[in-house]
Amino acid sequence: MNKFIFGLILALSIYLVSCKVESISSDSIDLRLQSIIKDHSKTGSLDYYIMPESDDYANLPNQDPKNPITAEKAKLGKLLFFETGLAKSPKKAESLNTYSCSSCHVPEKNFTAGRVQGIADGAVGFGHLGEARQKNRNYLGSEVDAQGAxxxxxxxxxYVRVALWSGAFGANGLNEGTKEAWGVKDSLTSINYLGMEGLESNNTRALFVHRQEVDKELMQELGLKKFFDDAFPNLPExxxxxKQTASNAIAAYFRTILTNRAPFQKWLKGDVNAMTVQQKRGAELFFGKAACINCHNSPSFNNQRFAAVGALNLFQNKQEVFRTDVNDLRNIGRAGFTGVDDDLYKYKVPQLYNLKGVGFYLxxxxxxxLREVVEYFNRAIPENAQVPLDRIDRQFKPLHLTASEIDDLTEFLENGLYDPDLIRYKPEFIMSGMCFPNNDPTSKKQMGCK
Known part of the structure; x- marks a missing residue:
């Protein structure tokens, strides 16, 4: 009996000590992480990286002074973004009312496309997360609405000032001083002369490029007129x-879509248990040895800069893609917009939240x-032979991460930065009563929508 009691006490002591060691270790890593984050914060505080609440309109940055956010605009923008009834100018009549903005930006897929290349007009099907969308066999590849990146x-x-990978849309921020390029290589960039921010400029372009229509009669027909009246009461009828007011409403909605419920966001707000120890180790690497923060230093971990990392272009992808080839201006990055030699092969530094399970990166x-992405940056060997080595960004250099460190950094990126509830930004229905994000017969069957 004495031996049993002694053994029990010994086991309990070991357990308590191990718990204390783990607690001390966790506290220690939290303190180290707080310190290194503050070192990189532009305000010297953790608060710099905390995203506001989606309805805290006054604190949503980079709003266009010509388009201040209101609840009414954001509500209208949400309805427009998912509305298949805007699809009034397809290449073929069979595609009328069958696609929407969200055809290529699926909430359940973290607001991106479910396949390697987004296709709106000229495609059918949805599957579970948009992965089953395929070219309509009655369309030529040159007729589909597909983008080359x-x-x-x-x-x-x-947190975005200029839109698209090349930053071609938007009059301000990094596009100040680029007027000589507006309307030159892409006539649609002449919209920048309106002096608006990137979202407002690009959304107008998108409605045109993606073959959607907006006018008073159609909005009345779709049940959206009253929402325009509420959102823009001071504008003449x-x-x-x-399309410009629709664009402004969608821009307002976009600025409210924030991943502010991710574990890292909760940790920043004081919940030290929101992230696992492995995720915290990954965050330490992100801000420390891996130096990801050098290029991704903002609350969303994007940056107002462009960089060349020698990645392959979409036309070089082994999967089937449309309307892009070796001559696509998008293959040369920002230079395809500016025409400036120094911008060759440079692309926007993107945000890093909710990349888990997207399936297609760069x-x-x-x-x-995401592990492949981390390994690519760890090796820092450009994969695109068409990009001269002297064009590669100086920050793209070997990180010397170990296999376990790659595991930790990947875990932070995949799960520490993952907001699991983006579905909250999706409407329960659209005013037309049609199915969404797609409304073609194949999609409706796959989505179980009647």
């Missing part, structure tokens, strides 16, 4: 129901997992 997710866009979708 991987669609950027429409999340955390309040002949200016109220347009502008040309050349990587299929």
């Amino acid at each position: 991987r669609p950027l997710p429409t999340i955390n866009l309040t 002949d200016e109220r129901y347009t 502008h040309g979708a050349s990587k299929n997992t």
